[in-house]
Amino acid sequence: MTPLRIHRESFEDAALDTAVSHALLRFSNEGRLPESLRLYQPSDALAFSVLDRSRPGFGAAVAAAEEREFPPVMRLAGGRAAAFERSGLAFAWTVPSRDARSGIRARFRALTAVLARALCALGVDARVGEVAGEYCPGEFSINARGRVKLVGVGQRVLRNAAHVGGVIVVGGAARVCDALAPVYEALEFPFEAGTVGAVADEAPGRTASHVRDAVTMEISRVRRTEAVPIDEAVVRAARGLAEHHDVRGAPQREVGQRGKIVVSSA
DSSP, rough: OOEEEOOOOSSSSHHHHHHHHHHHHHHHHHHSSSEEEEOOOOOOOEEEEEEHHHHHHHHOOOOOOOTTTTEEEEEEOOOOOOOOOTEEOEEEEEEEOOTTGHHHHHHHHHHHHHHHHHHHHHOOOOSSSSSTTSSSOOTTOOEETTEEEEEEEEEOSSEEEEEEEEEEEOOOOOHHHHHHHHHHHHOOOOOOOGGGGHHHHHHOOOOOOHHHHHHHHHHHHHHHHHEEOOOHHHHHHHHGGGGGGBBBTTOOOOOOOOEEEEEEEO
């Protein structure tokens, strides 16, 4: 079996960072790249979906994110607003498939199982499932103790490839909460501040590097991995896609289902 390519690069511009994952998805959809997994520390960003953009309070939500120095971007998958905090670990699994739509739930289950096992190995009581009142709710969120959300995950599906991505909140739970509370108020979505958790609060001393290594270790139990840089052609393509993820320049796109799936040909 071909090794799973692991990419660790991050990009300071939040829109470009999202666009890199978008470009990886497009290249895989075209048969130009094999399966890959980005595991990287993101810059601060408030990731909005097209569902958020359709809300009357979207402008106020964007302003609230900017006021708290979380640059607003349009996310690749569906769902609701989510905060990417700089001490966390973002992930983006790109999977080529001849019939990507048929494997949506299987991909959610596969990746969240790996992430949950990795967090358990670090001393976190990690469980897959939604916590009542959580931000960006979804069946495949990962929580701690059934009380606080640690990981959000969404999926974007093209004809021949899929992207499963999201973020693990490692530290900075208070910052995440401070950024999300006014955004959800503006969008008129429910938000329970007490459901925002972080890995470091559950397992003190753990960092994004610890989480990344634990995830890589869990994957390596079942398949070979290979750490490689992102192809320069992908980065060039991402620069052209970045405007699609800039809140002020992004065109209207498909609205994802509550399970945070967007099925698209783009």
